[in-house]
Amino acid sequence: MEIFSPARSSDSENYLEIIIPNSSIPHFFPLPNGPTTSLSIPIIFPPTISETQTEDGCSKSNKTPRAETQLSYSVVPLLPPAKSQTDNRNSENYEIIPTDPSISTGPRRTIGTAIFNHLTEFLKLKSSNSPKFTHPKKNSILSFFSAAKDLIEIIERKQFPLQMLLKATNNFSEDHKIGKGCFGSVYRATLDGGQEVAIKRQGSARAFLIELKALFHLNHKNVACLVGFCEDGNEYALVYEYMKNGTLHDHLHELQSTPLMSSWTARIKVALDIARGIEYLHVYAVPQIIHRNIKTSNILLDATWTAKVFDFCLSEKAPMDFKSHHLDCVAGTIGYMDPEYFSLRQLTTKIDVYSFGVVLLEMLSGYKALHKNENGEQRLIVDFIVPFIAQDQIHRVLDPRVPPPTPVERKAVAHVGSLAVACVSLKGRDRPSMTEIVNNLMRVWVQIMETVNQERLVEYLEELQLKEDTNNCYAAALGGETLTQNPHLERQ
Ligand SMILES: Nc1ncnc2c1ncn2[C@@H]1O[C@H](COP(=O)(O)OP(=O)(O)OP(=O)(O)O)[C@@H](O)[C@H]1O
Numbered sequence: 303m304e305i306f307s308p309a310r311s312s313d314s315e316n317y318l319e320i321i322i323p324n325s326s327i328p329h330f331f332p333l334p335n336g337p338t339t340s341l342s343i344p345i346i347f348p349p350t351i352s353e354t355q356t357e358d359g360c361s362k363s364n365k366t367p368r369a370e371t372q373l374s375y376s377v378v379p380l381l382p383p384a385k386s387q388t389d390n391r392n393s394e395n396y397e398i399i400p401t402d403p404s405i406s407t408g409p410r411r412t413i414g415t416a417i418f419n420h421l422t423e424f425l426k427l428k429s430s431n432s433p434k435f436t437h438p439k440k441n442s443i444l445s446f447f448s449a450a451k452d453l454i455e456i457i458e459r460k461q462f463p464l465q466m467l468l469k470a471t472n473n474f475s476e477d478h479k480i481g482k483g484c485f486g487s488v489y490r491a492t493l494d495g496g497q498e499v500a501i502k503r504q505g506s507a508r509a510f511l512i513e514l515k516a517l518f519h520l521n522h523k524n525v526a527c528l529v530g531f532c533e534d535g536n537e538y539a540l541v542y543e544y545m546k547n548g549t550l551h552d553h554l555h556e557l558q559s560t561p562l563m564s565s566w567t568a569r570i571k572v573a574l575d576i577a578r579g580i581e582y583l584h585v586y587a588v589p590q591i592i593h594r595n596i597k598t599s600n601i602l603l604d605a606t607w608t609a610k611v612f613d614f615c616l617s618e619k620a621p622m623d624f625k626s627h628h629l630d631c632v633a634g635t636i637g638y639m640d641p642e643y644f645s646l647r648q649l650t651t652k653i654d655v656y657s658f659g660v661v662l663l664e665m666l667s668g669y670k671a672l673h674k675n676e677n678g679e680q681r682l683i684v685d686f687i688v689p690f691i692a693q694d695q696i697h698r699v700l701d702p703r704v705p706p707p708t709p710v711e712r713k714a715v716a717h718v719g720s721l722a723v724a725c726v727s728l729k730g731r732d733r734p735s736m737t738e739i740v741n742n743l744m745r746v747w748v749q750i751m752e753t754v755n756q757e758r759l760v761e762y763l764e765e766l767q768l769k770e771d772t773n774n775c776y777a778a779a780l781g782g783e784t785l786t787q788n789p790h791l792e793r794q
Pocket residue numbers: 480481482483484485486487488499500502526542543544545546548549595599600602613
């Protein structure tokens with residue numbers, strides 16, 4: 303028996319065509335002419351979130367399931383309506399439960415189902431974006447289930463028992479506590495295998511699910527890595543790699559002296575790391591992610607001072623059609639929030655570009671995004687710093703804690719200043735994309751490194767796996783000369 307998919311029926315998405323030799327058909331069936339018979343059978347797929355979601359993200363009844371399912375499904379609100387602005391999420395605010403009352407739907411099933419649906423959607427999107435990936439439906443139903451099985455195994459491997467986290471944190475004791483955010487506290491712990499982790503104990507099931515779903519498929523050196531998660535009754539926790547050097551906010555505003563923050567070169571390298579993390583979310587992640595809460599306290603620094611974007615509780619999947627996607631409410635942090643997004647409520651990647659611009663201004667000037675002026679009045683960094691940069695006066699607002707820039711750093715800092723100003727343009731369309739930002743910062747950084755340590759420059763470019771871009775980037779930075787043409791940059 304051969305199985306072909308998709309079928310050549312009119313609704314080919316939902317049917318699998320099976321070609322059967324007539325010799326194997328029982329005699330009591332009326333036999334058609336020819337050596338084989340073609341049968342189209344409906345494929346049973348679990349309903350996906352997108353099928354149950356309307357354009358505005360609200361839950362509505364399912365479109366007819368793709369094919370006949372053994373269970374009938376209904377959509378019910380997962381959580382009560384949000385109270386606060388930042389907590390008010392209108393999307394994915396539901397779970398899919400079987401209407402058959404004999405089937406239990408505990409919280410574990412809820413998370414499992416939601417992740418399963420999300421990952422199914424991820425597979426679909428990946429298939430549409432990547433030429434190498436063949437969608438299971440286009441291949442065979444078996445490969446669909448084998449991919450789903452792999453995903454379930456990943457979910458199971460990453461799911462930690464509560465007992466293990468309680469043991470590692472001494473019952474979430476104060477001694478282990480290292481921080482507190484809007485949705486819960488963070489604890490430092492060492493797991494049995496010796497791995498150091500930060501455990502974020504989430505107070506909100508919804509924030510937990512949003513962050514878990516966003517992080518599950520992300521994998522980039524400038525995005526915090528999710529080690530695992532725990533969901534047990536009312537206990538929700540996310541387990542991250544522990545970042546030894548804390549947050550960028552601490553280094554800019556809390557710590558007295560820090561090696562990283564006392565050099566312009568180091569600051570530019572951190573800026574490049576952050577930009578690359580956000581670019582990954584916007585351009586390479588599938589589905590695309592809009593972080594919506596980029597700020598210095600959401601940037602972590604690991605033991606090698608590599609910066610990583612974290613805290614995805616406000617993140618959103620980028621809509622297919624930005625123009626028609628209006629949010630009921632906006633979320634973010636004052637001082638970093640894009641004013642256009644605040645007024646138009648449109649979800650676009652330029653929201654993160656604006657916030658990143660504020661982070662750049664903070665790194666250049668050392669002022670907080672929202673701070674008090676000499677008269678004790680609240681002032682936005684954008685209102686204060688941008689006019690200086692616009693008038694070529696950046697030297698008047700550079701962070702005095704950093705030694706004066708060297709000649710090459712001076713050019714670099716001026717360039718980063720102009721980039722920051724472009725990022726915080728009032729209109730999103732006037733702001734650069736994250737890829738343009740990365741390319742600019744890369745050029746700036748290459749120019750600095752070129753004067754510092756050519757060996758390290760080559761290593762860094764290779765590390766970033768930009769080999770194929772390296773020549774172009776280097777050529778752009780040096781005005782035409784490519785890496786291979788430059789004998790100083792040939793590897794020994
Ligand atoms: N992986 C980690 N490694 C080291 N420290 C961490 C890690 N994750 C979080 N922290 C610490 O815990 C603090 C709280 O983090 P959390 O994400 O809960 O809140 P936040 O981002 O500071 O605030 P908000 O929720 O308002 O955005 C951080 O500021 C940081 O100091």
